[in-house]
Amino acid sequence: MKNKRSFYLTLNRLRVLSQIxxxxxxxxxxxxxxxxxxxxxxxxxxxxxxxxxIADPAIVAQTILLTWNLYIPLxxxxxxxxxxxxxxxxxxxxxxxxxxxxxxxITAFQKRFMTKRWRQYQKKSKNVGIRxxxxxxxxxxxxxxxxxxxxxxxxxxxxVISSQISQLIRGxxxxxELAIVLLIFIAExxxxxxxxxxxxxxxxxxxxxxxxxxxxxxxxxxxECKCGKRPSPCQMACPLQxxxxxxxxxxxCFNCGLCAKxxxxxxxxxxxLTF
Amino acid sequence: MIQSLTSIFSxxxxxxxxxxxxxxxPEDEFISRCIKxxxxxQVCSYNSIKILHLxxxxxxxxxxxEAKDIPCYLCMECPRICPSGALDNAxxxxxxxxxxxxxxxxxxxxxxxxxxxxxxxxxCPIHRVxxxxxxxxxxxxxxxxxxxxxxxxxxxxxxxxxxxxKPLSQLADKRK
Numbered sequence: 418m419k420n421k422r423s424f425y426l427t428l429n430r431l432r433v434l435s436q437i438x439x440x441x442x443x444x445x446x447x448x449x450x451x452x453x454x455x456x457x458x459x460x461x462x463x464x465x466x467x468x469x470x471i472a473d474p475a476i477v478a479q480t481i482l483l484t485w486n487l488y489i490p491l492x493x494x495x496x497x498x499x500x501x502x503x504x505x506x507x508x509x510x511x512x513x514x515x516x517x518x519x520x521x522x523i524t525a526f527q528k529r530f531m532t533k534r535w536r537q538y539q540k541k542s543k544n545v546g547i548r549x550x551x552x553x554x555x556x557x558x559x560x561x562x563x564x565x566x567x568x569x570x571x572x573x574x575x576x577v578i579s580s581q582i583s584q585l586i587r588g589x590x591x592x593x594e595l596a597i598v599l600l601i602f603i604a605e606x607x608x609x610x611x612x613x614x615x616x617x618x619x620x621x622x623x624x625x626x627x628x629x630x631x632x633x634x635x636x637x638x639x640x641e642c643k644c645g646k647r648p649s650p651c652q653m654a655c656p657l658q659x660x661x662x663x664x665x666x667x668x669x670c671f672n673c674g675l676c677a678k679x680x681x682x683x684x685x686x687x688x689x690l691t692f
Numbered sequence: 693m694i695q696s697l698t699s700i701f702s703x704x705x706x707x708x709x710x711x712x713x714x715x716x717x718p719e720d721e722f723i724s725r726c727i728k729x730x731x732x733x734q735v736c737s738y739n740s741i742k743i744l745h746l747x748x749x750x751x752x753x754x755x756x757x758e759a760k761d762i763p764c765y766l767c768m769e770c771p772r773i774c775p776s777g778a779l780d781n782a783x784x785x786x787x788x789x790x791x792x793x794x795x796x797x798x799x800x801x802x803x804x805x806x807x808x809x810x811x812x813x814x815x816c817p818i819h820r821v822x823x824x825x826x827x828x829x830x831x832x833x834x835x836x837x838x839x840x841x842x843x844x845x846x847x848x849x850x851x852x853x854x855x856x857x858k859p860l861s862q863l864a865d866k867r868k
Contacts, residue, residue, distance in 0.1 A: 450734040455769070463729035463775045470775045476727045480776055483724035488777045491727075570728050570753055580730050580753065584743055587733060592745020594752055 425678035425690070432511060432673060436518040443515065443579045447586040460579035461515075462570070463494060470494035473576065474502070475623035479569040482562040502624040505633045510614060510621045511673035516574035516598065517614055521656055523606055538609035540648050542658040544665040545616060551668070554622035569619045574598045576620070615657045615669050625668035633672055633692050637662050642687035644680075651688050654679035661688055708749065709862040710756040711842065713741050714764060714789040715771030715780035719861035725778035728753030732770040732779065740764050757791070759842020759857045764791065766817050766841050787818060792840030792857040794823070794833045801854035803830050812844035812855050831855075 446457055446464075456467045463472040472494035480491060501508065510517050527535045561568045570576060577598055581591050601613045614621060642662070644650065651661045654675045659666055661676035672690060680688040709719070713732050716722050732755045733741040740762045746752040757764050766786035771779040783789065794812075802809035813831050816823040822838040823831050842857045 447734060453737070455735050458731040458734050458773060459729050459775075462727050463731070465731065465773065465775065472727065472729075472775055480725060480727055484721065488725070490781075491776045494775055565724070566750070567724075567728070567753075576728065580728065580743065583730050583734060584745070587739065589742050590745070592747050592752065594746035596746075 423681070425674050425681045428674050428690075429678050435512045436515075436521075439513045440515055440518065443582050444586065447583040451587070460583055461513075461575040462573065462580065471497050473573065473620060473623075474498050474627070475569050475573065475620045476576070478558060478623060479561050479567055482558060483565060483567065498624065499627050502627040503629050503632065505672060506628040506667070507621050507624045507671035508633075509624055510618075510671040514575045514614075514620075515578045516601075516618075517656075517671075519578075519602065520605065520611060520614065523602060524611070524656060527606070527609065535609060536653070539653050539658060542652050542655060542660050544659050544663055545669040546665060547668060550616065550622060551626065553617060554619055554626070557619050571597060572618070573620050574601065574613070574618065611657050614671070615659070621671065622668070625671075628668060633690065635661055635666060635670055635672065635674075635676060636689050636691055638687050638689075641685055644683035644685055644687075646683070650679040650683055651676035709859045710744075710751070710754075711759055711792055711840070711857055711859045712861075713755050713757060713770045713779055714766065714768065714786075714791055714839070714841075715774070715783035716791065716860075717778060717780065722778050723751060723754065725776050726754045727776045727778075729775060730755075731773050731775065735769045735773050737767060737769070738762055738765050741770065757842065759845040760853065761846070763842030763844075763846040764789075765843070766839065786839065787837070789839040789841065790860060792842075792859045793835055793863055794838050794840065794842075794844050794855050795858050796831060796833060797854050797856070800850050800852050801831065802850055809849065811847045811849055815843050815847045817841060817843060 443460070446459070449457060458465050461473065462476050463470060465471065470490065472491055474495045477491055477495040481487060498509065557568055557572070571594070577594050581595050585591050605611055605613060649662065655661060656673060656675060657669060657671065659670055674690045677688045677690045680686065712722060717725060730743050733743050740757050741755045742758060744752045744754055744756055766789060768784060768786055771783040772781050774781060798804040813823045813825055818837050818839060822834050823844065824834060826832050840857050840860065844855045845853060845857055848855050
């Protein structure tokens with residue numbers, strides 16, 4: 418079936434469409450608010466459609482730690498992201514997060530104009546251990562609780578980017594907090610590594626913590642792996658410099674499906690993104 | 693040791709007192725509760741609510757009102773949309789808002805200097821209650837009913853603004 422063969426290509430096109438729609442959406446919301454439409458409000462920290470509130474679980478966790486209090490509407494607001502993360506993993510990162518979108522553009526630039534160095538670094542891909550990954554999140558939350566500082570808000574690039582877009586459009590300009598995000602971009606540009614999304618981001622890690630084992634995952638079947646290319650196309654395709662064929666792919670993998678697309682391109686089906 | 697570290701840290705990042713949107717819970721709790729989603733600023737039709745940038749200090753992302761520029765017109769849209777309870781969702785009556793308290797500096801206020809002026813008295817949204825005229829001339833603030841919206845501050849025609857809003861958090865500090 419022709420349709421079946423290009424499934425991951427279509428999936429990736431939908432993903433890119435979703436990323437661009439998100440950016441346009443973040444620009445549209447404050448514009449709509451200015452002309453008087455108030456049923457849609459918010460940024461990627463928390464967004465609301467009419468009476469339906471959706472909040473970032475990492476920020477909700479931070480609020481609980483800072484207030485030692487369970488505010489029920491806020492907990493309910495975190496349910497939708499938690500449910501999506503439970504079934505599909507960190508698809509927020511790969512389909513929505515504007516930080517990842519911009520990082521992917523930067524990587525595309527490196528791949529095209531600095532190919533040699535990019536390949537050299539991409540070959541050194543490595544998976545992240547589950548202890549390291551959640552250890553970093555736990556440390557961040559611990560510091561948040563100990564110092565009574567909203568560290569997760571500072572270190573939430575999707576939140577900072579979206580709220581800066583809103584502030585800029587509402588006429589209060591951009592602030593220094595955008596420097597946090599810019600520093601990440603600059604560091605990653607020179608390091609050729611996506612450490613932020615792969616290791617450090619509290620927003621992604623919190624979503625990853627809810628990803629349940631049996632649900633949407635990149636599945637590797639060694640028996641089907643026949644393209645014989647070195648380095649393997651799936652590894653070269655991974656935006657986070659992970660190795661799709663090895664264990665420990667999760668929780669760092671955010672289910673973008675680019676490795677499955679690369680595998681599909683070679684005409685094989687060794688890597689599938691399935692439930 | 694942790695406590696001393698925390699105190700040093702909070703000294704470094706000591707925050708100023710800001711006028712918060714209507715329905716805000718006490719300052720310390722407000723800082724912890726606010727999730728920086730900007731919804732209150734977005735829903736504000738008058739653009740009264742601004743979001744602090746990092747340039748202003750560690751409380752960035754939280755909403756403030758600069759009454760001097762654009763005061764709060766008490767439309768009561770923002771408290772009900774706050775997702776985290778940093779603004780009291782149940783607050784509907786504008787009379788019940790307590791954001792701060794207007795304070796008159798009699799050395800600058802025109803009626804006290806012998807010039808007839810009723811700007812603040814005329815514009816006060818809690819009309820003839822929160823600001824009353826003593827001897828039909830001198831404005832006096834009724835601390836019980838003043839909402840702290842800041843409309844008086846924004847309309848004061850004196851060269852140096854004679855009526856200013858003291859944010860609730862600042863008042864609480866003084867009482868201690």
